[in-house]
Amino acid sequence: MATPLVVSEVAKSFTMHLRDGIRLPVVANVTFSVKAGECVVLGGPSGVGKSSILKMLYGNYGVDEGQILMEHDGKLVNLATAEPRTVLDVRRATLGYVSQFLRVVPRVSALDIVAEPLQARGVAIEDARARAAELLSKLNLPTALWSLPPATFSGGEQQRVNIARGFITDHKILLLDEPTASLDAKNRAVVVEMIAEKKAKGTALIGIFHDEEVRDAVADRILDVSAFSPGKAAA
Amino acid sequence: MSAVPLLKVNDVSKFYGSRIGCRNVSFDLFPGEVLAIVGESGSGKTTLLSCLSTRLMPTSGIVEYHMRDGQYRDLARMGEAERRFLMRTDWGFVHQNPADGLRMTVSAGANVGERLMAIGDRHYGNIRAAASDWLERVEIGIDRIDDQPRAFSGGMRQRLQIARNLVTSPRLVFMDEPTGGLDVSVQARLLDLVRGLVHDLGLAAIIVTHDLAVARLLSHRMMVMKDGAVIEQGLTDRVLDDPREPYTQLLVSSILQV
DSSP, X not given: OOOSEEEEEEEEEEEEGGGTTEEEEEEEEEEEEEOTTOEEEEESSTTSSHHHHHHHHXXXXXXXXXXXXXXXXXXXXETTTOOHHHHHHHHHHTEEEEOSSOOOOXXXXXXHHHHXXXXXXXXXXXXXXXXXXXXXXXXXXXXXXXXXXXXXSOHHHHHHHHHHHHHSSOOSEEEEESTTTTOOHHHHHHHHHHHHHHHHTTOEEEEEOOOHHHHHHHOSEEEEGGGGXXXXXXX | OOSSOSEEEEEEEEEETTEEEEEEEEEEEOTTOEEEEEOOTTSSHHHHHHXXXXXXXXXXXXXXXXXXTSOEEEGGGSOHHXXXXXXXXXXXXXXXXXXXXXXXXXXXXXHHHHHHHHTTOOOHHHXXXXXXXXXXXXXXXXXXXXXXXXXXXXXXXXXXXXXXXXXXOOSEEEEESTTTTSOHHHHHHHHHXXXXXXXXXXXXXXXXXXXXXXXXXXXXXXXXXETTEEEEEEEHHHXXXXXXXXXXXXXXXXXXXX
């Protein structure tokens, strides 16, 4: 099987035009790959660029240099230069993302938020909802909340909706940005188990986990992001 | 993914005398794609929208539309009758002020039914059934079908305007500040409605807005305009999360956090 994700010599900086055009280098020469069934954890201190790397992989940060190659629909796509509609198609079918915070849409129920990615892949709404319900009960989200829009949920409840939404599809690549940050021990264990299931199914996972216990339980490899700091690349 | 664009825009400029309305705008819009055009007042957003929707004739440049027969047609070279037919069947136009897009002195049902009659529907029962179906979809009570939009609130009028536009199953809808002038709770309801309809019907849409939250919620792609030119464009969350141009950074950093 082809390697699902190859990142090659990616560099990123921000130019802050509102502050006299000051240029902030974030990362340089980011090079790694993730195999099917492997979970790579991005490590290193805060501010070293872990989240920035995940956002570049998902396409919501632009990339200055380098390539992000993913196998999508039988073809190789370079996400660093892909057209917007290609990026959206990759997200629909190949690339999943569990962000730290849920972006809530007014008036859409938790169950439908979770079911939506499956629906977008052509699954009938009843089947998608049934699968969503399975995941939400696995994550111990009280049934009474399922039909409510998550705007008023607690942080941990929103996070579980987010996790269910990210895990519901069989995307080949899954990005996890601190999915367990606001969960209690019981639900953290559920997420660890869900990650193990994804690995067994051959999903390539890239994650950020500050919780050492979770990190040790899921990581096949820890990638030290400080190795990609722009100062080192220049040296 | 559909391989051919629905709308091809090539180097469109519009001058008002020596003043620039918009200049050198090029892009392709694909079926099902929602494009937001953002920028401050006077940046050329509405001029561009008018040029694309044949409400204004561009000074230069070509806008081509993929007709249902599979051919591309240059909109500027279309006859008036053909253009009108396109505008009331395959296209929709949602105005900021619903009074500009509705007939205020005929009933809500007739406002929706009129577009069906324009494409040759003559059966009163069918027209009325389609009208009540659409009123329901935009959350207007069936008991209001015989009322005139004059008696409707701003939010209801806007929803009625949307129903009127969508009843003929258009493939492309233009929207000019569809939520402007509505209070936030009414706005949220309308946004959710538009989002659902666009998704369910697979509509392509071009939405002019100065509200970045609206663009974030509804659009796949974004173009930022300043002084008549497109200064930055791309995937909506890329433009909003990682704005490159000084003006886009200013726009994004000016959003009030709640």
